Amino acid sequence: MPTNLPPEYTKVEQRFRQARDPEEKADLLEEMLSIIPKHKGTDHLRADLRRKLAKLRDTGAKAKGGSRQTSAFHIDREGAGQVVLLGPPNVGKSALVSAVTNARPEVAEYAMATWTPTPGMMEFEHVQIQLVDTPSINPDYVEPEMVNLIRRADLIAVMIDLQGFPIEQLEESIAYLQERRFEPYVGEPPEDTPGITHKPLLVIVNKVDDERFDEDFDVLCELIEGNRSLIPISVNARRNLDGLGRAIFDALRIIRVYSKPPGESADLTAPFVLPIGSTVEEFAASVHRDFVDNLKSARLWGSAQFDGQMVARDYVLQDGDIVELRM
C-alpha cells in the first residue's frame, strides 16, 4: 500500500470494508477512486479498485435483473446532462422541478417536504436536460448518499431565496459542498487536485417575483464574494425560466450540432449534443460509427467563413453549426 494516500481515503476504505450492500460498496469504491491521487505509484491500486467496481456493478445488475437502481439516490443520467438542485429548505427547489419538468415533487410551505431525490426532464431549445430535486440541506440530518448523487452530477445548481437570507444560504451550501470535498467552480474546469472533486456551479436566485426585487438582486450580486455565476428567477411568477435554461445549457459546456444529409436540409429539432471543443470528427462519430473510418469530406454552415465551406476533420465546432458529412 502506497503511503501517500490522503487520510480521507483510509476512512472511506474502512466504510467500504464494513459495507454489505453491493450498491453501497460500489459507491464507496467510486469515492475511493476519486480521492486517490493520480500518478504512477497508484496505478496498480486504481486498476484494482476499478476491477472491483466493475465486478460489483455487474453483480448488482444481475441481482436486479438488469437494473441496478437499488438506492433512491442512484439516478441514471438521462439527456444531455444531469443537474443536481441543492439548497436549504423552502427556497423553491421542488417548485422549480415541478414547473419546468414532467416530474411533480411535493411543494410545501413547511420545510423538509422532500425526502428522496426526484428527477425530471427539462427542455431547452430541443435539448433535454435532467434536473434532480433533492432533500434540502439540513444541519441536523446529513444524508450520506447525497455525496454520491453530487459526484455523479454534471452540474450543481445551488438554489437560494432572495426574500430569505440568500447570502447565508449560499455560504451554507458552499460549506456543505466543501466539507464533502467538492470544490465548486465557474467557467473552465480547474486542474485535477487529489482528494477534491471539482464541480461546475450555478447559483439560482429564486423568488425575484417582480421588478421591485430586481434591485435587491443587483445588491446581492455585489455582496456575494468570489467568482459566482448567479441567475435570477421566480418560479411562481415564471420569470426568466428561459434564461435559466440558457444558463444551465451554458454551464454544462455543451454545444448543439445538426446533421445535414447531402441534398437535404438539416432537422433543426434534432440536435446532436457534444461537449464544447468537439471536432468534426467527433461529431461524425456520434452521428454514425461508420463515419469514423469512412468520412470523406465535411461541409459546414454556421461558424465557417462562408456557407457550405469544406472543413477538416479537426475543425472545432460551435453551438448551432450544421454539418454535411459524406462517406
Ligand SMILES: Nc1nc2c(ncn2[C@@H]2O[C@H](COP(=O)(O)OP(=O)(O)O)[C@@H](O)[C@H]2O)c(=O)[nH]1
Ligand atoms: N414568492 C415565491 N414563493 C415561491 C417561489 N417558488 C416557490 N415558492 C414557495 O416557496 C415554498 C417552498 O417551496 P418548495 O418548492 O417546497 O421548496 P424546497 O424546500 O426548496 O423544495 C412554497 O410555499 C412555494 O410556493 C417563488 O418564485 N416566489
Ligand SMILES: [Mg+2]
Ligand atoms: Mg423540496
